Amino acid sequence: MTLDLFAELEQGMGWREELDAGAVVLRRFALPRQAELFAALERITSQAPLRHMVTPGGFRMSVAMSNCGACGWLSDRSGYRYDALDPHSGKPWPPMPQAFLQLAQDAAAAAGFAGFAPDACLINRYEPGTRLSLHQDKDECDLSAPIVSVSLGVPATFLFGGGQRADKCRRVPLAHGDVVVWGGLARLRYHGVLPIKAAQHPATGSHRINLTFRKAR
């Protein structure tokens, strides 16, 4: 599938956009296994349902989340962390499907981060009006690995800021099949998602789905 991706990028069906040093947007990234991707998503969320986590401050997050992979990102009153077990079931998170892993590794490689080995995939489901406010991904042990963020379904505006919350943000429109990869110098950049506008997408209905791949350990 790696070859399919590069072939598609070369054929001009998709293209790269350099955001800044260490940050790349892959536009209309090849999703050659889209049916497989969504079937896997279905399987994962039937075992580990999407749920609204609570922030340490006690606020319910508007975006519904689940995970797959060796560990999953969690938030509750006691903080942010990664855990091998889903607190909802007490069982391990569903394994990361091969199609997910392949997609993440292909995207990372296309963005200049060869050898990416994610052990966590956070699944975010945005309904119209939901958002993710500005934050840094810094709960991972290995900050040398990039973040790979796959957009599926209805479009969104991604905010890509600087090293401090107050830094100005780039507004990056993201559509189905777009992938943002950031690492290296850009690894700790603040980022977020503006409230999702009401829209329909054939693959997801009114939702936006985001897959965030990380190496947590």
Add this chain to the structure above:
DNA sequence: TAGTGGCA
């Protein structure tokens, strides 16, 4: 340590 929320 506080924090990816929501309001004024």
Add this chain to the structure above:
DNA sequence: TTTT
């Protein structure tokens, strides 16, 4: 509309 942007900021805290």
